[in-house]
Amino acid sequence: MQLSRKLAVILMLLAGLSSSAQPKPKPVTCTSCHQAQAFSQTTSQMAHALQLPGSNEVLAAHPKLTFRKGNYSYSIDTHDGKSLYSVTDGTKTISLPVDWAMGAQAQTFVLEQNGQMLESLVSFYPLINGLGITTGDERIDPKTLDEAIGRPVSKEEAKTCFNCHATHAVFDHALDLTTMKPGVTCERCHTDADAHLMAILADAKTIPTPAKLDQLSTEDMSNFCGQCHRTWETAVRSHWRGPADVRFQPYRLANSRCYNGADARISCIACHDPHGKITRDTASYDPKCLACHSLAAVTAAPDSTTAPHPKICPVAKSNCASCHMPKVALPNGLMNLTDHQIRVVHPNEPYPD
Amino acid sequence: MDFPSILHTTLKDKHLSEVSPSTLRIRGQMSRRLFAMHMDKQFTARRGKVSRRIILAGPSHAATAISGIWLTIAIAFFPSSAACQAPLLNPVASSQDFAALISNAGAARDRGDRSLAIQLYSQALELNPAWPDGWWFLGTLQYGADQYEPARNSLTHYIELAPPAGPALALRGLCEFEIGRFAESLQDIEQGINHGAANQPRNAEIILYHQALDLTSLGRFEEAIGKYTVLAKQGIVNPEFALAVGLAGMHMPLLPRDVNPANAELIASIGQASIAIMRGETTAAHDAFQSLFTRYPRQQNMHYLFGYLLLSSDPDSAVVEFKRELLVNPQSAVAHAMAAWTLEIQGDFVTALPDAKQAVAEEPSLTLGQLVYGRALVETGDPRAGLSHLESVLQSDSGNLEAHMTLAKALSKLGRSEDARKERLLCLSISDQGVSLRATQ
Numbered sequence: 001m002q003l004s005r006k007l008a009v010i011l012m013l014l015a016g017l018s019s020s021a022q023p024k025p026k027p028v029t030c031t032s033c034h035q036a037q038a039f040s041q042t043t044s045q046m047a048h049a050l051q052l053p054g055s056n057e058v059l060a061a062h063p064k065l066t067f068r069k070g071n072y073s074y075s076i077d078t079h080d081g082k083s084l085y086s087v088t089d090g091t092k093t094i095s096l097p098v099d100w101a102m103g104a105q106a107q108t109f110v111l112e113q114n115g116q117m118l119e120s121l122v123s124f125y126p127l128i129n130g131l132g133i134t135t136g137d138e139r140i141d142p143k144t145l146d147e148a149i150g151r152p153v154s155k156e157e158a159k160t161c162f163n164c165h166a167t168h169a170v171f172d173h174a175l176d177l178t179t180m181k182p183g184v185t186c187e188r189c190h191t192d193a194d195a196h197l198m199a200i201l202a203d204a205k206t207i208p209t210p211a212k213l214d215q216l217s218t219e220d221m222s223n224f225c226g227q228c229h230r231t232w233e234t235a236v237r238s239h240w241r242g243p244a245d246v247r248f249q250p251y252r253l254a255n256s257r258c259y260n261g262a263d264a265r266i267s268c269i270a271c272h273d274p275h276g277k278i279t280r281d282t283a284s285y286d287p288k289c290l291a292c293h294s295l296a297a298v299t300a301a302p303d304s305t306t307a308p309h310p311k312i313c314p315v316a317k318s319n320c321a322s323c324h325m326p327k328v329a330l331p332n333g334l335m336n337l338t339d340h341q342i343r344v345v346h347p348n349e350p351y352p353d
Numbered sequence: 354m355d356f357p358s359i360l361h362t363t364l365k366d367k368h369l370s371e372v373s374p375s376t377l378r379i380r381g382q383m384s385r386r387l388f389a390m391h392m393d394k395q396f397t398a399r400r401g402k403v404s405r406r407i408i409l410a411g412p413s414h415a416a417t418a419i420s421g422i423w424l425t426i427a428i429a430f431f432p433s434s435a436a437c438q439a440p441l442l443n444p445v446a447s448s449q450d451f452a453a454l455i456s457n458a459g460a461a462r463d464r465g466d467r468s469l470a471i472q473l474y475s476q477a478l479e480l481n482p483a484w485p486d487g488w489w490f491l492g493t494l495q496y497g498a499d500q501y502e503p504a505r506n507s508l509t510h511y512i513e514l515a516p517p518a519g520p521a522l523a524l525r526g527l528c529e530f531e532i533g534r535f536a537e538s539l540q541d542i543e544q545g546i547n548h549g550a551a552n553q554p555r556n557a558e559i560i561l562y563h564q565a566l567d568l569t570s571l572g573r574f575e576e577a578i579g580k581y582t583v584l585a586k587q588g589i590v591n592p593e594f595a596l597a598v599g600l601a602g603m604h605m606p607l608l609p610r611d612v613n614p615a616n617a618e619l620i621a622s623i624g625q626a627s628i629a630i631m632r633g634e635t636t637a638a639h640d641a642f643q644s645l646f647t648r649y650p651r652q653q654n655m656h657y658l659f660g661y662l663l664l665s666s667d668p669d670s671a672v673v674e675f676k677r678e679l680l681v682n683p684q685s686a687v688a689h690a691m692a693a694w695t696l697e698i699q700g701d702f703v704t705a706l707p708d709a710k711q712a713v714a715e716e717p718s719l720t721l722g723q724l725v726y727g728r729a730l731v732e733t734g735d736p737r738a739g740l741s742h743l744e745s746v747l748q749s750d751s752g753n754l755e756a757h758m759t760l761a762k763a764l765s766k767l768g769r770s771e772d773a774r775k776e777r778l779l780c781l782s783i784s785d786q787g788v789s790l791r792a793t794q
Contacts, residue, residue, distance in 0.1 A: 261765025
């Protein structure tokens with residue numbers, strides 16, 4: 001089954017390549033039939049979750065990046081689409097090519113040394129427009145130049161990283177970079193798309209339809225997105241606490257008073273379009289909040305013994321998220337992220353865990 | 354549990370300070386006598402400091418541990434001292450007798466005359482049963498003399514008089530282990546750990562080892578393997594340890610001393626292979642297990658154990674091993690359950706469902722089986738059916754975080770948002786307890 005999926009991917013890629021030469025190209029890619037979603041999806045951050053040499057706009061815009069930690073100096077030099085990650089202790093220098101950059105804006109680099117994947121000890125952060133210690137690696141105190149390059153990544157961890165930052169990176173439960181497509185593309189979420197496309201390629205009489213993700217319940221959607229953005233269970237099971245867990249939106253959202261796993265108005269896709277660029281305008285989210293927290297919504301809501309009626313904000317009716325979903329700085333100060341634990345925020349209150 | 358006789362004669366009565374840490378680690382780190390002496394030494398040192406400080410600053414029963422002179426001073430100046438509060442029939446004569454007894458008892462103890470020391474401490478405690486330190490000294494001496502039931506009683510007195518007494522709880526747990534009261538032993542050891550008995554690395558090794566032996570004896574094999582993994586990573590090497598790990602791995606609720614010699618080689622080999630995985634010696638471990646599979650192709654629990662040990666580093670291979678176990682032992686509920694669990698952790702609930710269902714069919718009382726089946730049902734679209742299985746888990750294990758988390762999800766899916774929220778808050782509380790517990794260990 002896994003092998004046939006792999007063949008399907010290869011066939012799709014080949015068909016996609018050859019289609020341009022055909023007088024009447026067959027609908028062999030998602031774009032052929034689903035142009036609107038496919039094109040707009042390319043503008044999303046998820047589509048750029050993994051960037052390869054030559055197409056990394058962040059590094060292209062910053063041809064010389066430097067950083068120093070203790071006895072070690074770091075630099076990333078980018079020329080002609082190729083980036084070299086170097087670390088030196090003043091006497092010796094190790095340089096490795098940047099094979100993969102994880103992230104659309106903030107970027108951590110995956111390097112390879114003697115067959116071992118390494119997570120770079122420094123990452124690029126737009127907030128400081130430069131390099132800083134990779135989030136989560138702050139406690140690493142390198143004793144050697146080899147240790148200073150980055151943290152060795154196990155096969156299992158590498159599989160997890162690429163499975164979220166790329167498409168078709170995992171076959172038969174193993175990391176396979178030969179068919180990997182960088183970034184989150186159609187088939188990463190629409191997992192049945194392979195069979196759908198294979199049937200079209202084969203001119204099959206019946207074409208299986210991929211599951212529609214918008215039919216998932218809010219709880220299931222939260223877990224679906226949580227595969228990469230971390231589920232509530234994952235965060236609790238891992239005992240993650242403190243402001244650093246603001247990165248895990250499904251976890252934070254499920255901690256919200258208004259979270260209801262059976263109410264589509266609080267689903268991930270109620271606010272975010274996975275096929276489009278993320279909206280930074282806070283006010284644009286107001287209708288989502290007012291879908292519950294408005295007189296009209298409260299009046300229309302059926303009496304329920306299992307869920308409390310939503311409250312109506314006595315302060316404002318616009319820019320809800322600016323107060324109720326504050327920005328939280330990561331402990332390293334290198335990123336400010338929106339807290340998805342929707343709540344009434346009191347002045348000087350500690351970060352609610 | 355006793356350590357090998359050769360160590361018995363060489364290390365038995367040596368004071369811990371005379372034994373190098375490396376000798377202990379390699380040869381006799383599991384010695385309960387050494388443990389008792391070590392605890393006693395720490396206790397005496399601590400008490401000595403406390404007593405001297407307290408004699409100058411305020412009342413304490415601890416003063417009596419030092420010497421007759423200190424005792425006299427303590428009694429003279431601090432009438433609220435526990436020693437003074439003891440019901441003495443003839444206060445003047447008895448206090449002199451008491452002081453003389455503890456002085457002589459201490460001297461006997463210092464020169465290694467254990468039986469005389471036990472006799473004198475017992476007499477002193479007849480005069481003053483409210484003297485906590487006396488119970489401690491008596492308890493540790495009795496423990497060292499293999500008098501486990503009396504030692505347990507003495508330590509019980511001490512624990513009642515000087516709570517929370519983490520080290521004493523742990524030592525009482527070791528006494529209970531020796532007399533086969535494994536459930537009580539485990540409870541005392543765990544309470545002892547919670548009150549700091551394992552904060553000192555050498556004590557931690559001995560306590561953790563006995564905790565694992567208790568868990569094995571009680572049939573809680575996976576938990577035992579977790580403890581053994583900690584010890585293996587610390588580099589512990591000896592034949593008894595390999596046997597102990599092998600027993601837990603093979604789901605045999607026995608102590609190393611109870612192993613049938615005919616099975617000892619197999620069990621020890623399994624233990625050694627397991628220890629290699631625990632230490633991250635992946636290639637050696639794989640070779641060792643493959644050799645075992647070739648030599649004992651029909652041996653039950655070996656593939657299960659291999660899968661269990663691979664779970665954290667290579668869950669895909671773990672599933673393969675659980676399935677191989679089912680070829681050898683098709684009725685293994687725990688292999689079905691672990692295969693389902695591993696798939697569920699990877700988010701593959703559809704594939705997990707048949708194994709989860711079969712685990713419950715094979716052994717309805719298996720908590721893990723109920724959990725994985727409940728979760729599989731919740732995740733594959735039947736949260737209502739999953740509820741009863743999750744509640745079954747919580748009836749036997751009310752603090753089961755995984756069951757509470759899945760219950761929260763089921764309630765959320767059913768639209769019972771307030772109930773789901775309560776469950777989530779409960780989960781966070783349980784998780785926080787886990788964090789604080791880990792911080793103390």
